[in-house]
Structure formats: C-alpha cells, structure tokens
Amino acid sequence: MQEQKNITQAEDEIDLIALAKNLWEGRRTVIKTTLIFMAIGLFVAIFSEKEYTASCTMVPQSAEGGSKLGGSLGGLAAMAGINLGSSGGSDIPPTLYPKILASIPFQKELMQTPLSIEGQTEKVTFAEYYLEIKKPGLLGYIKKYTIGLPGVILKAIRGNATDARLASPEDNLLSITQDEKKLIEILSSQLSIEFNDKEGYISLSVRMPQAKAAAQMVQKTQLLLQDAITTFKIQKAKDQLAFVEERYFEKEKEAKQAQQRLAQFRDRNKNVSTATAQTEQERLMAEYNLVYGVYSELAKQLETQKIQVKEDTPVFTIIEPVSIPIEKSRPKRTMILMVWTFLGGILGAGMILGKSVLYSINAKLS
CATH class of the missing domain: 1.20.5 (Single alpha-helices involved in coiled-coils or other helix-helix interfaces)
Incomplete structure (x- = not known):
C-alpha cells in the first residue's frame, strides 16, 4: 500500500510539473x-459614466396593542361619555415596501419629480431629463449597437404603434407608453430599498449621474412612500369618520327641526291647557329627545373617530436625512x-x- 501511495504521489507530481510546463510554454x-x-x-x-448615490434612513413607527389614548385619556374621556376604543388600523409590513415602490402609479408619480440639472436654467422632471436632455455615453452607444442590436432591429421593424384600446379611459385600467416603460426600467435599476429586520430601519437610495438630482429623487421617494403607507394605514379610520360625520350632520339638522317644531307649538299654545294640547306637546318633546339623543351620541362618536384618525397616522423617524453626495459611487476604476x-x-x-x-x-x- 505504501508503494502504491508513493506511485500515486509521483504521478500527481508529474501532472503538476507538466501543467506548470505547459503554462510556461504558453x-x-x-x-x-x-x-x-x-x-x-x-x-x-x-x-x-459617473454616478452619485444619495440615501436616507428612517424608522416607521405606529400604534401597537390597541389605542394609545385608552390609557392616558381613557378616564377623562369616560367622564365625558366618549368611548376611545380602537378601530384597529391595518399595517403594511416593511417587506411589502418594495412592491409599493415598483407599482406603476408610484413610479409614474416619481417620474414627475422636478430635478436641478447642471446646464438647465429651470428644473426639469425625471422624465424630461432621460427622454430629452441626457444623452448616452460612448459605452452606451457601444452597448446599444452590439449587445442591444437585436432589440434595436426588432423595434425598427415593429415601430412605435400602440393599441389604442389600451389607453381607453372607459376601461378604467392602467396603461403605460413605450417611453414610460423605458423610464420604469431606469428607475428600477437606480432606486433601491433595504429593510433591516433586526434593527427595524429602512434605507432608501438612488443612483444618478448628478449628485443634487440623486438627493432630490431620494427625498421625493421618501415623501411618496410615507404618503402611501399613511393613506393605507388610516383609510379605514377615515372611512368611518366620513360615515359618522355624514350621519352627524343629518341628525343635527333633524334635531334643529324637531326643536323648532316644539318651540312653535309652545308659542301657539301658551294659555291652552287641554289634554289634546298636552298630548301633542309630549309627543313633540319625545320626538325631540329621541333625535337629540341620537345626535349627542353621534357627536361623541365623531370626536372618537377624529382622535382615532390622528392615532392611526404612522410616524416616520428620520435617522439619516437626505444629503447631497460629494463623492461619486461609480465607477470604481481600480476595481474594474x-x-x-x-x-x-x-x-x-x-x-x-x-x-x-x-x-x-x-x-x-x-
């Protein structure tokens, strides 16, 4: 066995020597x-092309475990006859935030972000910058007419004709143009979001050829994301508030009318003490008390829902605000x-x- 092992080791050494010899010869x-x-x-x-990366970090915070006001103001509200029970707003898990950023309505709105571009006297939108102002660099042209040549040929054959039915407003469906599709692809490659599950913070970053424009895009993305999450979070409470408010104004009008009828009846029958008059007055009083009781209850519910909307509104703590980058992030020439x-x-x-x-x-x- 030892002899066989020595033979195998010698063969391996010969193979390595032959390999090194081949490499040296070539x-x-x-x-x-x-x-x-x-x-x-x-x-x-x-x-x-040079690219700058701007970013921001924030922590989404919202109410947990029911109404926050239930403990601090619960006793005071109970004395006033107001119930501060939670309506239970729905939360969007941070793992779904990338889906919000990738949605067509979100990206369409993001395309209209005004940007400060060098050489332009006025601000231009993201769409105008990439469709009208920005020209591809030398590598962009090379890539377009080498790797992307089949796509250029297919586009030339097909043309830019689109099906008019796709943009029909009667269908109430979303549609995008070829230019918007191109802009969405650019946005998808430049915009990124990361969620740190352990620490609970969210990082947004955008890469663009100009530093200030990158910072403006991150800031706009942050605001749009906050608005989208807030709208979803408080939608249920706002719907309930609108319903209660509508009923409140209806009952307020009915209560005033019932009060007016009771006052007019009393003015007309000041010196009348018949049983019929007393019965009619009691009926009008009962009608007024019933309507006013419902009106009072709706007033309490209205205040409760206003508090609930405020409570369900999420708060975003900005840990690292947006700043204009001073150093380019790409290309890393030495690494390339x-x-x-x-x-x-x-x-x-x-x-x-x-x-x-x-x-x-x-x-x-x-």
Whole structure:
C-alpha cells in the first residue's frame, strides 16, 4: 500500500510539473490575453459614466396593542361619555415596501419629480431629463449597437404603434407608453430599498449621474412612500369618520327641526291647557329627545373617530436625512481594471490548458 501511495504521489507530481510546463510554454498567450483584457478594462473604467448615490434612513413607527389614548385619556374621556376604543388600523409590513415602490402609479408619480440639472436654467422632471436632455455615453452607444442590436432591429421593424384600446379611459385600467416603460426600467435599476429586520430601519437610495438630482429623487421617494403607507394605514379610520360625520350632520339638522317644531307649538299654545294640547306637546318633546339623543351620541362618536384618525397616522423617524453626495459611487476604476485583468489571466491560462487537454485526448485516440 505504501508503494502504491508513493506511485500515486509521483504521478500527481508529474501532472503538476507538466501543467506548470505547459503554462510556461504558453506564457506569451497568457500575457497577450491579459494585456488585451487590461486594455478593455482601462477603456471601460475611463469611459464609464459617473454616478452619485444619495440615501436616507428612517424608522416607521405606529400604534401597537390597541389605542394609545385608552390609557392616558381613557378616564377623562369616560367622564365625558366618549368611548376611545380602537378601530384597529391595518399595517403594511416593511417587506411589502418594495412592491409599493415598483407599482406603476408610484413610479409614474416619481417620474414627475422636478430635478436641478447642471446646464438647465429651470428644473426639469425625471422624465424630461432621460427622454430629452441626457444623452448616452460612448459605452452606451457601444452597448446599444452590439449587445442591444437585436432589440434595436426588432423595434425598427415593429415601430412605435400602440393599441389604442389600451389607453381607453372607459376601461378604467392602467396603461403605460413605450417611453414610460423605458423610464420604469431606469428607475428600477437606480432606486433601491433595504429593510433591516433586526434593527427595524429602512434605507432608501438612488443612483444618478448628478449628485443634487440623486438627493432630490431620494427625498421625493421618501415623501411618496410615507404618503402611501399613511393613506393605507388610516383609510379605514377615515372611512368611518366620513360615515359618522355624514350621519352627524343629518341628525343635527333633524334635531334643529324637531326643536323648532316644539318651540312653535309652545308659542301657539301658551294659555291652552287641554289634554289634546298636552298630548301633542309630549309627543313633540319625545320626538325631540329621541333625535337629540341620537345626535349627542353621534357627536361623541365623531370626536372618537377624529382622535382615532390622528392615532392611526404612522410616524416616520428620520435617522439619516437626505444629503447631497460629494463623492461619486461609480465607477470604481481600480476595481474594474483589476477584475478585467484577472479575467484576462484566467482566460489565457484556460486556453493553454484547454489546448493541452485536447492534445492529450487526440493522442490517446490516435
């Protein structure tokens, strides 16, 4: 067994020596391939478009475990006859925030964000910047007419014709144009959101060619996200408030009318003491008391719902506010050059080893 082990070890050493010999003999190929890829990496690093990343961090906070006011103001409210029971607003889990950002209505509104662009006297929207002002760089043109050439040809064949039925307002359905589709793709690549489940905070970030524009996009995204979450959270309480408020005004009008009828009857029958008059007065009093009782109860419920809407409104604590970045985040030229150089070396070595393997296989077959 020891002898067999020594033989196996000797064969492995021979294979390693042969491998090293093949690499040394083909060193010119490895060096050429590495230099070519290094040149490509240098080209990509130099002509890659600069990008700045702006970000913000916030913590969403909302009521938990029922009404917050139930403990602090519960006793005082009970003395006034107001019930502060919670209506139970619904929460959106932070894991669904990316779905909100990716929704078509959200992104359509985000496209209309006014941006301060260098060289422009007035602010322009995100859509105007990418459709009318921004021109693709050298790498963009190369990519478009190499990798993206099939898409360019297909677009030229199909044209820009769209089905008019898609934009029909009668259907009450969302639709997007080709330009909007392009802008959504740009937004999806530039906008990112991260949720730290352990710490409970949310980070928003946007990459753009200009620093101030990136900060403005993050700020607009933050505000739109807060509005969307707040609207969803308090929608139930607001619907209940609108319903109670409508009933309240109806009963207020009825109570005033009943009070007016009772007052007019008393004015007309000041000196009348007949049983019929007393019965009519009692009937009008009972009608007024019934309507006024409902009106009073609705007034209490109205105040309760107003408090509930305020309570259900979520609060967002901004830990790291938006700021204009002063250093570019991309491209990382040194990293790009190193990666391309490494790929060139690996490819060159792979070519030498591949030739060696093919030569061995052919030798065995012959």
